[in-house]
Amino acid sequence: MGSGQSLLIRGGRVVDPANQRDETADVLIEGGIIRAVGRPEIPSDCRIIDADGLVVAPGLVDMHVHLREPGYEYKGTIASGTRSAAAGGVTSVAAMPNTKPVTDDPSVVGHVLDKARVGGIVNVYPVGAITKGLLGVELTEFGLMLEAGCVAFSDDGTTVADSGVMRRALDYARAFGALIIQHAEDPSLVSGGCMNEGVTSSRLGLPGIPAESESIMVDRDIRLVQLTGGRYHVAHLSTAGALEAVAGAQAKGLSVTCEVAPHHFSLTDEAVNGYDTYAKMAPPLRSEFDRKALLEGIARGTVSAIATDHAPHDEDSKKVEFCCAANGVVGLETLLPVSLELVFGGIITLPQCIALMTCKPAKLLGIHCGALTPGFPADLVLFDMMEMWQVDSGRLHGSARNTPFHGRKVRGRVKKTLVAGKIVFEEG
């Protein structure tokens, strides 16, 4: 589509939580930008996409994705990762910095953005490392990296364990209003563990990781937020205890938020039975008690975003003994249907569900997307909410197949994904 050409998405159920819209409407796009929503006058040369029977929503925003490039191209690339995103209806991804080299320098940020411009089919927003080399010792150049295009900071994959360093990070970030995202796992409690500690780990004879490894770190960080006034966000929160801490901090008015991953609110550590390495990630799948607490946290509004922690791996990294297997699961293509289970299960409404995957994470990252507001980029997803399908690890669109949802029957299928008015994915 030429930049001047217009496109009408006609007759869909437009769900746009940022504008409190949930009604049958048309979306008019001009030059890759949302022009109007409702019953706009149709320009004469307008292309039309019929969205009858489909939900039309802002393209999803996944604030926690591993694209693996640079450095781990054998696991995934910006091209393959954004292909997965497009197939999942995700139009913006925040790319975690645990690459090789680590995104701990403005030049790496520039490299990722350059690669994304050439090979990426959705918007890529780099997350910078909090500490150089993810070593937890020296801060990275927050200011310069923000100027280069970073949207937040995280040592994801590893924890900023040193209290003094975390204090400085939260404090220094205030100069730029930057968001600090913590992968919260106390390393001394993880201590060689490779799954959640509980009945299943005991039976399987696998070293366990207690839930307290997360809640203790979140508790500590919240005290540091109190001390510094920084903006703090818990990545892939997985335990009842950490959620309770976040809710408590929010009640005190602190700038504390969290995201949850679909695998954590839909699966438990019992998925590890049979030593399935596709069910291995950090933090690990937790107990049913924790899972239910996450559902409550989503319903109550304590949770600000659903994010996948999409982590593609080569087969060799997963086809090993359980303890030796790499952590991580892919999630972009199952994000929408697994999250819709929250709607079908009566936990939240469809607009609330969409908000957790669009305007809310966009707001946290301060990025201009996640809403169908006139003037916003025309990033959209069209999906059939009721269509049933079965997840097949062999038929994913990215490079990796390490999904814990293989064989799961889900509802909700992405039909088209648009980025800046251009179709980047079409089903079938």
Add this chain to the structure above:
Amino acid sequence: MVEMMKSNLWNRKHLLSMRDIGRAEILSILDTAASFREVNHRDIKKVPTLRGKTIINLFYENSTRTRTSFELAGKRMSADVINMSVASSSVKKGETLIDTLATLQAMNPDVVVVRHSESGAQEFLARHLNAAIINAGDGRHAHPTQALLDILTIHDHLPIMGREGFEGLKVAICGDILHSRVARSNVQGLTTMGAEVRFVGPPTLMPARVEEAFNVKVFHRMEEGIAGVNVVMMLRLQQERMAKAYVPSIREYFHYWGLTRKRLALASETAIVMHPGPMNRGVEIASEVADDLERSVILEQVANGLAVRMAVLYRLCTPQSRS
């Protein structure tokens, strides 16, 4: 012996754990094992049962008794037995492990006996390869032939205890439960047989949510844990447990959880003492107990281990015995 073989219910390809092995199946393997014991007391300790069969012992962890036991078991039944010991750092062994197994599988052995330091390694191999696998111990997870030989040993002593079966039999498994595959396989097997199993040891050496996970009673005081029991099964305490703050010292461990004659007196009068070996004298067990042939059945366990492994190898190597 022939009749017993006919009556067995064994139709599995692998022996990976005790998890889904029922009582009838256990009894059937005990029957077969009992029939093989006689072979081990002959002048010429060899039968042609597995002539032409190939057994590979693949050990990624140091082992003397288990490996020797499997080797002798195969040889006494005339199988060709190959031993492979692979030095293992236990880290990033994955591809090596599956490639090694694939290579061995290409030589078409009838069964591969595997010991590995990582829990689940044998289940992983069984999922990806065709070879028949016997788990000779994986990490903390399972050691099914040890459980079977322990059940056989207890079974032998039921008459002395004045019992007809395992129903209501009290068994205390004592010591480092957390790191023990022997404890995990025994609790499954013994519970299946109807025994009442207790775990005894310091809280730091118990698995998480242990009562719920294994349906056992847990005692942190040895005196309470072994009071009135029929079987005291001691576990080895690895010396390196001190380094990770599980227990403070050998001295304190032995003081509170070591099996002494005085403590053993709290158990049933006819109680037997078991240990999977290798023993740490003065750490978990006093020599006065270990060497007391009135109570200690540790060497009988070794002898039964040979018979049980003959039975298991026989069953897995001869598909006709499985039907």
